Amino acid sequence: MVxxxxxxxxxxxxxxxxxxxxxxxxxxxNSVIQKIHKVIMTKLGFETQVVDNGKMAVDLHxxxxxxxxxxxxxxxxxxxxxxxxKELRAMGVETMIxxxxxxxxxxxxxxFKEAGLNECFVKPLNMEEAKSLVxxxxxxxx
Amino acid sequence: xxxxDQFVQLEELQDHANPNFVEEVVxxxxxxxxxxxxNIDQALEKKPLEFTKLDxxxxxxxxxxxxxxxxxxxxECTLFRDYCRAGNAEGCMRTFQQLKKEYATLRKKxxxxxx
Numbered sequence: 174m175v176x177x178x179x180x181x182x183x184x185x186x187x188x189x190x191x192x193x194x195x196x197x198x199x200x201x202x203n204s205v206i207q208k209i210h211k212v213i214m215t216k217l218g219f220e221t222q223v224v225d226n227g228k229m230a231v232d233l234h235x236x237x238x239x240x241x242x243x244x245x246x247x248x249x250x251x252x253x254x255x256x257x258x259k260e261l262r263a264m265g266v267e268t269m270i271x272x273x274x275x276x277x278x279x280x281x282x283x284x285f286k287e288a289g290l291n292e293c294f295v296k297p298l299n300m301e302e303a304k305s306l307v308x309x310x311x312x313x314x315x
Numbered sequence: 316x317x318x319x320d321q322f323v324q325l326e327e328l329q330d331h332a333n334p335n336f337v338e339e340v341v342x343x344x345x346x347x348x349x350x351x352x353x354n355i356d357q358a359l360e361k362k363p364l365e366f367t368k369l370d371x372x373x374x375x376x377x378x379x380x381x382x383x384x385x386x387x388x389x390x391e392c393t394l395f396r397d398y399c400r401a402g403n404a405e406g407c408m409r410t411f412q413q414l415k416k417e418y419a420t421l422r423k424k425x426x427x428x429x430x
Contacts, residue, residue, distance in 0.1 A: 203375065204343045205382040212328050212336060248374060275378040297382050299324055 195310065196239075199223045200230045200257065201246035201273070201296075209297045210244050210273070216300075217307055226250055227257025234266055241310055244298065247274035247285050255288045262289035269313075271306060273298055317417075317424050321384030341425055344383050348418065351376040359408060369407065370399040387417045 197219040199210045207223050214221050219241070224230050226249040243261075247254040258270055272285045272293035286293050291309075294302050322337075329336040355372050358365060377392035391414035398406030 203347070203378050203382070205340060205347060205379045208340055208343060209325070209328070209382060212333055216328070216332075275374065275381060296378065297321070297324075300327070 194218065194220050195241040195307075196220045196222070198230060198233065198238075198240040198243045200225075200227060200243060200249070200254065202226055202249045203246070206246065206273070206297050213298060213300055213303045214242075214244070217303055227252030227254055227260070230257050231260045231264075234261060234264060239266075240268055242306060243268055243270045245270055245272050245290070246296070247272060247276055247281070255285050258285070258288040258290060269306070269310060271298075317387055317421050318384040319386040321381065323384070325383065338429060340383060341429075344379050344385075345422070347379045348376065351379075352415065352418070355411060359411060364404050364407065366399040366402055366407075370396055373399065385418075385421050388414060388421055391417055 195218065197214040199207055199214070199221060201207050201210065201223075202225045211221050211223060222233070222238075222240070224233065227245070228251045230243065230245070231252065245254040245258060249257075252260075254272060254274070258272070261268075261270065269291045270289060272282075272290040273296040274282060274285060274293065275296050276282060276285075282293055292306065325337050325340055333339075351372050355369060355376070358369050358372065373392050373395050377389055377396070380388040380392060391410055395407055395410040395414060398410055
């Protein structure tokens with residue numbers, strides 16, 4: 174498993190390309206989930222940022238921030254995951270957006286996927302699921 | 316048991332870089348739970364019941380409970396939400412009392428685990 178293979182790298186003095194650390198944005202209003210997801214992504218080598226709702230995620234992108242992966246909760250105050258995902262896609266954000274939801278209703282999960290997700294998992298994410306995301310990111314990068 | 320495989324997942328995330336991870340997650344769960352249980356208690360005193368609001372609180376509580384693997388508490392949350400959707404006030408009240416009992420038992424188990 175190769176982690177940290179960002180799209181852009183720089184050449185070190187010995188001619189070996191340096192790998193950019195990958196970044197993950199965790200969008201969830203639940204502090205327990207925030208902590209679990211932060212630890213999982215950090216263990217996999219990601220630099221992480223955590224926000225409490227979809228609007229904060231959108232505002233970060235509006236201000237010019239970008240990430241390699243976004244873990245997006247579905248139900249949040251201010252702006253939920255469905256709205257935030259639609260907004261990010263409408264802005265042209267092509268980052269991998271992974272929905273994580275406690276919702277058991279298929280119709281609601283389907284609406285979340287149709288908003289523009291790349292993947293959707295039941296929360297919390299586990300290490301195996303997170304590793305599968307890294308594999309996909311590394312494949313896209315290569 | 317009171318805790319499912321998700322709790323094992325949390326134990327597996329604990330390491331030298333995060334030596335108190337499980338305890339920290341449980342502390343966050345307690346903090347979240349206290350707030351949500353109080354909100355639900357207060358909401359259950361208002362008549363008629365605001366089922367949408369109650370369902371919202373319980374959705375959050377269910378999320379936290381499942382994150383630490385608290386399967387019995389989570390089961391009561393699911394039942395409560397079913398009663399909310401059915402507009403069944405008595406069912407909500409009864410289930411909430413049971414949920415609080417399960418939560419109290421869970422806390423005792425977790426306290427024993429950390430000792």
